[in-house]
Amino acid sequence: MKTTCFLSRIKYLLIAAFALLLTFSCAKPNDGTVVKIGFSQGMNTDDWRRQLNKSMVIEASLHPEVNLEIKDANNDVQQQIKDIEKFIDLGTDVIIVSPIEAKPLTAIVEKSVKKGIPVIMVDRKINSEEYTAYIGADNIEVGRIAAKYIVSNSNGNGKIIEITGLKTSSPAYERGLGFSQIIDQHPQMKLVSVINGDWESRSVKPQLKKLLQSDPDIEYIFAQNDRMALGAWETAQELGLENKIKFVGVDALNTPNGGIELVKKGILQASILYPTGGNEALRLALKIYNKEPITKNNLLNTIVIDKINAEIIKSQLDKVDQQQTVIKQQLENISEQEREYASQHSLVRLLTLFLMIILSLAVYSIYSTISISRKKRQLERINSTVTDQKNEIEVMAAAAQRSNEAKLSFFTGLSHEFKTPITLILSYAESLIENDKIKGTRIMDELKLIYSNSHRLLRLINQLLDFRKIEERKFNLRASKTNIYSFTSQVMANFKGEAARRNIDFRLVADHKDTEVYIDNSIMDKVYFNLLSNAFKFTPDNGKITITIKDGADNTLKILFKDSGIGIPEKEINMVFDPFFRASNNSKNSSGIGLNLSKEFIALHKGTIEVRSRQGTEFVITINKGREHLLQAEINSATTTTEYNTSLLQDDPEFEHLPEINVLTPGLEKYTLLVIEDHPDLVNFLSSKLSAEYDVHTSDGSNAVTLALELVPDIIICDINLVGTDGFEISRILKKDLRTSHIPIIILSAQSNKESVIQGMQAGVDQYLAKPFSLSVLRQSLTSLLFNREKLRYYYTNNIYRVEPESKFGTLEQDFISRMNTHIMENMDNPKFSVEELADKLHVSRVQLYRKVKAILGMSISDHINNIRLEKAATMLREADMNISEIAYSLGFSSPNYFSTAFKNKFGVSPKEYKIKG
Template identity: 40%
Template sequence: MLPLVICLSTVLIQGCTTSSKNDEPEYTIGFSQCIGSDEWRRTMLDEMKRELSFYPGVKLLYEDAEGNSKKQIGQVKEMLRKKIDLLIISPNEARPLTPVVEEAFNRGIPVIIIDRKISSNLYTSYVGGNNFEIGRIAAEYIAGKLNGKGKILEVMGLPGSSPAIERQRGFNEGISKYPGVHIAKQVYGNWLKREAEKEVAKVISAYQDIDVVFAHNDQMALGSYQALKRSLPASKIKIVGVDALPGASNGLRYVSDGILYASMLYPTGGKEAIRTALAILNHMPFDKENILKTLVVDSSNVQLMKLQSDKINSQQIDIERQQEMLEEQRKIYHNQQIFLNILVVSLVLAIVFGGVAFYALNENWKNNKALEIKNEEIIKQQQQLIEMSAKAKAASEAKFNFFTNISHEFRTPLTLIMTSLEDLFSDSRMTAGTRKHLYMISKNASRLLKLINQLVDFRKIEYDKMSISVSENNIISFISEIMSSFKEVAHKRNIDIRLVSRDKELNIWFDVNMLDKVIFNLLSNAFKFTNDNGRVLITISSKPEEGIAEIVIEDNGIGMSEEAVSHAFDLFYQGDTDRSKGSGIGLSLSREIVILHKGTVTVNSTKGKGTAFKITLPLGDNHIGQKEKIYGAGQYMPDEDTIRLYTAELKDSGLSDHHEETAIVTKEHSVLIIEDNDDMRQFLQEKLSEHYEVYTAANSTEGLHEAFEKIPDLIISDVVMPGQSGTQLTQILKNDIRASHIPIILLSARANPEQQLEGIKALADTYITKPFKIQFLLEAIRNLLNNRQLLRSRYTSELPVDARTSTSGKLDKKFLTVFSGIVESNISNENLNVEDICKSIGISRVQLYRKVKALLGCSVSEYIINKRLKKAKYLLLNEDLSIAEITYKVGISSPTYFSTLFKAKYGCTPSEFKRKNVAEKLIHS
């Protein structure tokens, strides 16, 4: 039964859609008009619609470009996307519109160009008047009326427009046939009545003796008439225009009323364009060039033209009325058809639904039974979920308790470490180097303790374990006390820190032991990311009308990117900066504490200009619960431990960087350290400087520059850095011929096997995880440099390059192959020099020298000399040539110099070497 119902419904839908399909247009024509605001182009559109009224199966899509070529191109492309059957276009400009017209034509869509042409012959048909012919006929008509003698004022259209140029050219040619008639003055009216009136008014006083004004359209002719009427009210100057459009405010009416003496009919071509379009769509004959004819409309024929126009308009109104009546009849027919279909289907459905109802009742009973069973299962599952949720809650509580306990356990050894360090600092016998190391330990222990405190506080807030105990306090004096803790750091770094407030006292309710964490953290960040000689400004203001107090902590430091600002308060988010990254906890904890106070904290920052954090706290105590209030709190004083935790990272060791002067020792090898953490970079530099020449870089950008500039023997790089990571840096260096030979060691706290594998895949030579032993790092460096020395010995052996099967990398092998090939091919060229080789390979002289030195252990010149001598040795053994001939074949200018070099290399002169080997051959033979 159900399939029968579906079948009947389908019949009804098909019956309804059949009628709607009949309403779909047979053809769709797109018409793009360059500008539709003037009366002539509105008449063109009216003619098209009037002609289309005879073809109800054709739909017209009309777009007005408003004189904008780019807009017209976009409109045409949209029409093409809608899959029109034919395009009619009046191009705003010829050259810019040519490509889109050609695109439509090449896609097989017929194109009719109307009024204005394009810069191509790729169109189907053209419909338009002959502007040159209009100008010529106007000239002959005017000359005839003047009996071959008189003066003319010509009011032209827009300068540079093709209709204005053609009409003026035709008019000039026509006037040239009458020597007694000449053009006294020409002005531009830009096709507008107002412009023409203004321009004619400017010149008419100087040309009062003119006989005729010829305007390039009727609107400019009307403007000329008004200028003459105002300046020369008694003048009998004849005015001739162009267009002769019907309508209350057009040329035909002006000629009829005697305002214009005559007007040249310029057909719009709207009717002809539609007729041509339908001929093309119906595959009927048509002309590619449809040039519309013109005639002169004056007092002799204007009434006849008006009668024809009125008759056409009357007929059009009758046609539209008949079409409306036909449309009404069609709607009535469609409605009756739909009603009949519904009635038939309803009768059938009434019969069918009886059986369906019984079937449905039976199925409903079965479904109810199945639902009862499912409900029982769902109730059991809900009970299981409740039990599991309770267990998960208990497990979470246990994890939180464990986390809290272990965090407290961390505090005990950290406290012992820091206390012991304080005792050691008091020992006057300690050397400066030892004091510097101890200070680094103390600084990082303080940082670790601060992180643990922040984690514990954040976890308490997250599990709703932390509540606030608020009291009424003076926020200005509170922040002043905290600010004073940073005075020493500000003085040493010459940072100007100020507090500005119009109020001397501002009392609000807050928890001093909670809000101080927020202020300390924001001030610590401001100092951390502000350069020496910078500025930190704290502004406190009261806004009673909004019921809030505002605290703004602003610096002129390095600022943050847009992405970093959007994630600033996210937990564990670390923005990319040029300084050491934070933990991503402090700002998130600060926001939670401010929220506990029913306030808000926001950030505004610009990269390179600075950062401003704004805290808003409510005034009064309406937002505070009674249990959260405490009374009679004393004045706030920050404790020394808190000050030390938040300022430890901002201070240096207090020790001078001056070292005892020692003799300068040139190191054999150089190492580049790329590390964004200042402490780690300085530590590595200090430890490696005993053995190697050390260069340093604070980020990947500086690291790349130093690597290409210095060409070190080995590179040590951190993995997680601002900008490009260490693995990305490794890939860049290993794929660049200038640095591909340099061994790279990656240091990282990312100890997962997958992360280590990622570093090795990036072509790193060694991956060492933090924490590491410095002795292990030194041995790794020593082994890599020794391996590089073994490879160098292999490359400088007597074996030819092609015989070597293993290299330190594909780029190194390619470099040596190219380098050796250049030397081999130029072995006889005594003028071969380093500059020639650099140009052939495409690297600088310094880079070539360092690359060859690193791979082969010798200079470029030494390598070339060795190649020449090896070639000479081969020729002495295998060719019957004189010493002089061999000298020139291996590119050495002087036989004497050749003998000197050969003896220094092989211990005997070339002649002795040749005699000795000839004697040995005779003995063996």
């Protein structure tokens, strides 16, 4: 074993070394974090924006970790929106935007920020503050500087023409604003006209030409960029005014025909430097990515460039460009050297690893030669041990087989023993049922319950015996020619009552009604019963169950059982035919062997059964037509039948329900009882035993709370284990709801441990009874709880509007009565105050208010309002210095006569007599 471990380790070492070799040989230099930065450029049609792109690319080259992607929108706003959307979809770390227009880009920039992708605005902003940072020159200050320069250099004429950029762009507005602020402060300066351009020289020439022709006496023309300034100069040149008028532009780019070059040539008097901020924008993006503190508005400095400093600044900018070019070239050389170094380094490691592998293989080869002989001897010893263990296992398996057979034989014998007493019970029950003296009495219903449950127990035992016979392969098929449509109709007849009672659409559909097949009727009946029992068990009321008989391919017949029930979880669909399988969504009692038996029974017929679960469950049985697929011994040629007696199914408790008994007591109003229980036999039992004293309503738990709020019953009996919920939760909900908090609740459960009882008390139940229970104890519990509620009612009716805080009754009821009485007292003088208004103030419906008051006080809400008014009237008659009419109207009575009549009905004397006696 040690040799095996060593060899295994050598093998894994070699594999690991080879994998490491591949890793080193494929590794890339500078394999660090990549920062994805996207730049959405509005256009590349002018030198300024090209300079912006260039400065950003040069700055990115200084940061190896940066992956900069520039998208040019070609002056198309919609294209720029799409470009930014693409950056968002790609998960770009930071987005830089140089907008064409502010308003259209506002929404997409806000979207990016909401998704957690920072956005830096360059040159222009959007129409909101929902961006991460802004970088660019102060356009208002640019306008001011231009104006100050013109004012300081004016010879006194003072006539100025301003040429603005695109109206919808923020720089045009801000530069014009700053320019106007300064010009307006100097009365000697006069802004003759403002021409709206689109940042290009061609847009200003026609308008300017007309202006200069009409008024050539212009001292300065201020254009918001150098291109429009050059266009203005060209227009003036056409008119011979280029030496008379002075031109001031903005941008001062160090490019051919840029602002600095135009100043040097004397075309422009001056140009205001408008820095691109490309390198600053990229550095700001890295700060944001690294979560360093930043300033939201980052303004770049600007200066005036004229003939005095143009040459110096151009020289400096040329040197900066040269240095940036050199740096870029050096970075490319360094990257090339790093790649060469990484390649050589990987090659050295590769050779080292090959050497290690060769040495390891040599050691392994030497060691293998030595260890093979040892391993051979070890294997011989292991083989001997395995042979001995195999012999022992065979002996143990034989003993286990004998033990298992003994257990199964005992199980089978015991199951047979059960059949005798059950058969006796069934016989005696059936005999009593046929007794004419008992027919029509309540005992008959109890006997039917005994009979049906005994019959169900007998069927379960027969199923267990069938399961044992299937395991031992002792079933013998006795197939006979059968009309499958008639056979199916006869079996379905036993389920028609259940279908009608639950309003289930239960139907049979067949391609042909005269199709005959060879089946064993008794065995196939069990298959039908199992499939239909499951269908009815899991199909809700008002559902649908369909049996379809249709011709299949290759001379086969298909029988489909389709229901609209809860279905089977998809991951469990392959396990439904396993013995004792129970689906995870199955809360019903089930042995788990019925479907397994069905599959085996169909296999005896040389057929198949499949299951599908889509909007319910569908079982598909496929059997062959004719008799060629059966052995001669499996065919009962002496009997050909089209009828089969399935009367044994008729008394099954799942489909035979006892009638509800509702004995009315003449002249006496019954209390309303709500029974929340999902066991149908227990529900019928309680209904039959208690319907004489109570108006019984039932729920299986699924609609318990809704039904309780609708009925507002006098008392509730509730089980714990219910479908989809439990009695504790139902009790807790009802006790916390003002509309039902007064209703006594009795828990009736098989869980009798201390923890369950405590949990029930915590949920607010009034009494906890354990199963099996005494009917007399249950009756007395109902009586006692209702008596206690009558005491509560007596207290409230005798303290009509004086509910004391220290009363021992429920705080919800106390609060409800107090609030109700307060609202009544506040509206006592309002004859139009209605029950609907009172219910609205208490946040309950009119019906719920009526039932709540009726349950607590034993009177209608209208009578209660009148009683409060009359109690108040009695106090006022004794204490207030008012006549009877005044008291009647002050308490909301429509007339003194009606007040007197109502007062006398309650107190037995008229108001006048009461006042005299008082």
